[in-house]
Amino acid sequence: MRRGERPLLQxxxxxxxxxxxxxxxxxxxxxxxxxxxxxxxQGLTRPLSVASYRGIAMGSEQLLGYxxxxxxxxxxxxxxxxxxxxxxxxxxxxxxxxxxxxISQGTxxxxxxxxxxxxxxxxKDRLRQVLGFIERRFDDDPQKHWRRLAEACLLAKHKLGxxxxxxxxxxxxxxxxxxxxxPRWARDFHFLLLADLNExxxxxxxxxxxxxxxxxxxxxxxRFLKEKLSKFQQELFETQQQASE
Amino acid sequence: MxxxxxxLFRYLMLGIMSRRxxxxxxxxxxVAVLAGSFVGELAIINSDAIVSAFVADxxxxxxxxxxxxxIASSVAEDFESRQFERLLTMPLARWQYIAAQALxxxxxxxxxxxPALILVSIYSDLALGLYWAASxxxxxxxxxxxxxxxxxxxxxxxxxxxxxxAVYLLxxxxxxxxxxxxxxxxxxxxxxxxxxxxxxxxxxxxxFPDGNTFAQNDVFFENLDLLAALGNQLFSVTIYVLFxxxxxxxxxxxxxxxx
Numbered sequence: 001m002r003r004g005e006r007p008l009l010q011x012x013x014x015x016x017x018x019x020x021x022x023x024x025x026x027x028x029x030x031x032x033x034x035x036x037x038x039x040x041x042q043g044l045t046r047p048l049s050v051a052s053y054r055g056i057a058m059g060s061e062q063l064l065g066y067x068x069x070x071x072x073x074x075x076x077x078x079x080x081x082x083x084x085x086x087x088x089x090x091x092x093x094x095x096x097x098x099x100x101x102x103i104s105q106g107t108x109x110x111x112x113x114x115x116x117x118x119x120x121x122x123x124k125d126r127l128r129q130v131l132g133f134i135e136r137r138f139d140d141d142p143q144k145h146w147r148r149l150a151e152a153c154l155l156a157k158h159k160l161g162x163x164x165x166x167x168x169x170x171x172x173x174x175x176x177x178x179x180x181x182x183p184r185w186a187r188d189f190h191f192l193l194l195a196d197l198n199e200x201x202x203x204x205x206x207x208x209x210x211x212x213x214x215x216x217x218x219x220x221x222x223r224f225l226k227e228k229l230s231k232f233q234q235e236l237f238e239t240q241q242q243a244s245e
Numbered sequence: 246m247x248x249x250x251x252x253l254f255r256y257l258m259l260g261i262m263s264r265r266x267x268x269x270x271x272x273x274x275x276v277a278v279l280a281g282s283f284v285g286e287l288a289i290i291n292s293d294a295i296v297s298a299f300v301a302d303x304x305x306x307x308x309x310x311x312x313x314x315x316i317a318s319s320v321a322e323d324f325e326s327r328q329f330e331r332l333l334t335m336p337l338a339r340w341q342y343i344a345a346q347a348l349x350x351x352x353x354x355x356x357x358x359x360p361a362l363i364l365v366s367i368y369s370d371l372a373l374g375l376y377w378a379a380s381x382x383x384x385x386x387x388x389x390x391x392x393x394x395x396x397x398x399x400x401x402x403x404x405x406x407x408x409x410x411a412v413y414l415l416x417x418x419x420x421x422x423x424x425x426x427x428x429x430x431x432x433x434x435x436x437x438x439x440x441x442x443x444x445x446x447x448x449x450x451x452x453f454p455d456g457n458t459f460a461q462n463d464v465f466f467e468n469l470d471l472l473a474a475l476g477n478q479l480f481s482v483t484i485y486v487l488f489x490x491x492x493x494x495x496x497x498x499x500x501x502x503x504x
Contacts, residue, residue: 055421058414060462063298070287070295106467112290 047099065104200236253345274360297368298465320396350389376471380460416453457481
């Protein structure tokens with residue numbers, strides 16, 4: 001059975017006034033706090049030293065490294081809002097990626113975040129920082145990171161428009177020993193970029209060397225290389241013709 | 246003698262087994278699955294390994310705390326209900342109580358590792374599931390015996406749980422604490438106080454479990470020799486548990502009960 005209630009107006013007046021004022025205060029405070037949360041982007045803090053993270057990990061260094069990577073990955077989502085990458089300090093971001101790589105040895109995650117997530121920035125300086133990280137960390141494990149360097153090569157060429165940088169990445173891929181297993185196309189970037197840079201003679205020399213040393217066993221790959229060789233030879237011939245005229 | 250110890254173990258075990266324990270284990274397993282799924286959704290690559298490692302570590306710490314609370318409350322109840330006085334009027338030696346409690350801890354840990362075995366086997370593979378279950382059993386057993394020593398000495402649940410957790414966490418966080426103390430010595434230009442504190446902590450570590458006594462979570466990401474890791478852990482845990490049991494016996498034999 002419902003207990004009887006007195007009408008609100010019969011309550012002491014000061015109590016009602018105090019209740020109304022406090023309700024307004026609460027609404028105003030909440031509204032202000034909500035606006036502040038929406039407006040303020042919390043920047044990345046600098047990471048601690050590797051030794052500190054190893055100590056905090058309590059023996060689960062790899063797991064901590066991955067959890068830190070996930071936290072970093074979610075950093076641009078704050079208070080239910082997605083913030084632009086332009087707000088992120090890429091210097092600190094690269095520090096974090098380096099730190100995570102050092103905490104969980106052998107992890108691919110920071111390289112993946114660099115090449116797939118943080119490379120989507122429109123700012124060329126920031127993109128250069130990301131590509132610099134990928135190039136620097138590539139030597140940690142070329143077998144694991146060749147994809148990232150290949151992606152970096154494409155980003156440098158198409159997004160950054162820096163063919164010299166792309167060529168440097170492609171050269172590093174091409175120079176990897178045969179023990180590093182990667183598809184031929186990744187090594188082929190080198191002569192393709194040389195051709196783009198109008199270094200046709202160098203590209204032709206590389207293809208001829210590849211065909212002559214029997215390094216290519218796949219018939220499709222051989223056909224592709226021969227086609228490229230004829231194409232480059234033709235282009236070189238035409239260029240030389242134009243120059244002599 | 247063994248028959249009496251087994252009878253005492255069965256009696257003590259009945260005190261621990263309850264529906265509440267199984268419900269708690271089921272809830273922890275469910276939370277582990279839900280939290281693991283959430284983490285797995287976030288990961289772009291290696292999500293299987295990340296989820297397995299996360300679930301394994303979540304269960305390690307939550308089940309460790311549960312084991313500690315169960316053991317501490319069981320022994321504390323014996324203190325409160327004057328169980329020791331009753332037991333000592335029977336033809337039972339004090340060491341038999343400790344032996345029975347060690348058996349109870351072993352069986353309790355065996356029950357606690359079951360969700361870890363099942364979940365880790367599902368998320369990764371059976372070999373890793375078996376490794377983690379065996380390794381976790383050793384870690385929980387060590388923590389349980391540490392809890393037994395703490396409750397026998399301190400006789401109060403909060404103090405015993407706090408003490409056991411402090412030793413466990415200090416042992417696990419020893420690397421970062423030493424790093425902080427090193428830094429403190431460096432910043433204070435090698436002051437006597439800082440060096441003394443560092444010396445005391447480093448000395449304390451000699452009676453704490455070392456890194457080998459804990460399950461290695463990195464097995465989920467690296468190709469480690471599981472048997473070698475387990476062998477090392479078994480050796481470290483055996484030495485440390487025997488030391489703890491000896492300490493329990495010394496403490497328990499020193500106690501005076503008004504019979």
